[in-house]
Amino acid sequence: MNLYKIGKALCSIILFPMYRINIVGKKNIPAEGPVIICSNHISNLDPPVVGITSSRNIYFLAKEELFKNPVIGGILKKVHAFPIKRGMRDRNALRKGLDILKDGHALGLFPEGTRQKNGEIGKGLAGAGFFALRSEASIVPCAIIGPYQKFKKLKVVYGEPIDMTEYREQKASAQVVTDRIMEEIRQLHKIHQ
Template identity: 70%
Template sequence: MSFYKFARTIVGFYMKPVFRMNVIGKENIPQEGPIIVCSNHISNWDPLVVGITCPRNIYFMAKEELFKNKLLSTLLRKVHAFPIKRGMKDRTALRNALDILKEGNALGLFPEGTRSKTGEVGDGLAGAGFFALRSEAQVVPCAIVGPYKKGKKLKVVYGTPIEMDPLRERKASAKEVTDIIMQEIRLLKQKNS
């Protein structure tokens, strides 16, 4: 068993009963080929929740500061996280993400870029649209419907992949594609609140 699968099993064993997790729409996640899972962002727990509920091994960007500690850096890399410099164009991180998709893997993104203070789905940054347009990945919207409270039900809802070909063909802007992704996440959240 890989370290990733081991970590996912251990974290899932703890988190699923604590947050009474209900996962909906797992069948919407393509079994193979590159995918981008785009989720709303309401808590620091979100990457763990997407990681344990997505049936595929998923790679996440994480803020560079987390990699300064050697032990934490080693652990993060073993669970497929890689660093990104926030607030600036980080060409290395962008290349890493595109390579992950080119190899047919799953990339997890939180397009809002930061946690929502209100729990509402905010506007997304253009990065999600950039990766969707620059790759052949299918984009899977995901809504995490909280709250993260012991004993309360937490829903993780995966929607059907967003049709990207027409957007790629008409050379839509990265921001427009991100807006479409965020709207899909909003609709999933509304339907499951």
């Protein structure tokens, strides 16, 4: 059994009962082929929560600083995370993300780039739009509706894939596409609160 499966099992055992996680729309995640799951970001626990509630194994981008600790960095690599430099265009991370999608895997993104501790949904960075436009991946919006409080319900909502055909044909900007993705996340959050 690999470390990803072990990690997913352990996180499930701990997090599902602790936060009484309720999943909505899991069937909206395509069973195969490239997919980008884009979620709002309210806690450091968001990546494992998206990981355990998704039907797919997910590769996550994580801030480069986390990989500087050899123990944490080693674990992150084994659970399909890879580093990105924040605040600058990181060509290696972009290439790695596109390769993951080209190989038909799932990529997990938090377009806001940082946690919104007030629970509001912030503005997304253009990176999500870049991956959406440069790949043939399905784009699945995800809303995590918190807060994370022990034994209070946490909801994870997966929306229907966003049709990117028009944006790809019109060669829309990455920011325009990210804005559309964030709007879908906001709508899921609003409807399911």
